Amino acid sequence: MAKIEMTVNGRSVSGDVEDRTLLVHFLRENLNLTGTHVGCDTSQCGACVVHVDGKAVKSCTMLAAQASGSTVMTIEGLSAGGELHPVQAAFKEHHGLQCGFCTPGMIMAATDMINRYGGKLDEATVRAELDGNICRCTGYHNIVKAILAAAAEMSGSAKVAAE
Amino acid sequence: MYETNYHRAGSVDEAAKLMDSAESGKFVAGGQTLIPTMKQRLAAPDSLIDLRHIADLKGISVNGKDVRIGAGTTHYEVASSADLAAVCPGITSLAGHIGDPHVRHMGTIGGSIANNDPAADYPSAMLALGATIHTSKRDIAAADFFTGMFETALEDDEIVTAVSFTAPDACAYSKFPNPASRYAMAGVFVAKGGDGVRVAVTGAGMDGVFRWEAAEQALGSNFSAGALDGLSVDAGDMLSDIHGTAEYRANLVKVMAKRAVAAA
Secondary structure, three states, rough: OOOEEEEEEEEEEEEEEEEOOOOHHHHHHHHOOOOOOOOOOOOHHHHHHHHEEOOOEEEEEEEEEOOOOOOOHHHHHHEEEOOOOEEEEEEHHOOOOOOOOOHHHHHHHHHHHHHHHHHHOOOHHHHHHOOOOOOOOOOOHHHHHHHHHHHHHHHOOOOOOOO | OOOEEEEEEOOHHHHHHHHHHHOOOEEOOOOOOOOHHHHOOOOOOOOOEEEEHHHHHOEEEEEEEEEEEEOOOOOHHOOOOOOHHHHHHHHHHHHOOOOOOOHHHHHEOOOOHHOOOOOOOOHHHHOOOOOEEEEEOEEEEEEHHHHOOOOEEEOOOOHHHHHHHOOEEOOOEEEEOOOOOOOOOEEEEEEOOOEEEEEEOOOOOOOEEEEOOHHHHHHOOOOHHHHHOOOOOOHHHHEEOEEEHHHHHHHHHHHHHHHHHOOO
């Protein structure tokens, strides 16, 4: 058993888990943070993306023990004060989801991408950066639209109007 | 995943000692290949020795044309290094197209070359750049390091600590990624330096990464994509699987080589 501790969504947490426990299972089963999803179990779909020490990673491809000592942000930690995060609001506004299963991973990937590119994001970059996130409903168009709109809003430039 | 015992090493020495006391241990760096493999129960090490927190293994240094990349440097860090892009854009571009952004945040250059997956990108760069692989025990020329599919010259408790090379005058990497996995169906790294041209191919060869010597000779006297027109790759040496036949891969190698030369 591994004794682990980390900061999740600003809260210090600890636990005793089997060494083989994946980070996603620690988040979902020990901390009841079920917003982070397991989609494929083969490290391809990106539904499990969270931020570890400020970078988007697949929580199904990392042991909880590997993340011990780190700062983790999940979809539950994104909004503040009851207001949706701008990326969440943009997904709602632009219909960036249908069944919603991939959405937590999409939004965590999107916020990471916006952190790295800011207002310099263009459509081709967003599509390339979504390589690790699979959506089986939307066809991606509205996801891309939502990310571009959120990037524009967060970087302070004129908000892209919904088409 | 079968049960395992996780150990976090604070230094290279400690990691080697932990390996010596394990029954069937594995070093884990980014874990982007090893953890999925363990999840599928295709690997079941009794001990996992985590190298990710060893400070000595991290960082990129560029002095003139001399480049050294710590083994624990992530693909994202290589891809986003402006110093490295200024002297060797081929390797930053290569790193920026491995897997996907989340994989690149975790995966490391040391892990990639130590695993020597026949479809991994970095081994081609190491061969084409004539890199030296530094380990906890010795320095190994890339040509002697990669010994076959998933095989390297590494001993069980030997750890890759860094790679170093002299930046070439021109270089580029071009790959045809499998549309689903993003692994290279064929990836070609071309480097042109004072001692000639090197062309290294990943993803296609039956024995893993290899140098295409006929192309090197042709490009040595005429460094242009057209110089490869009359050449062909022997399909008998190529992988053949559900993703593509040997003949298909042989043609891909030539096309990727021409694209890399054009981009260099």
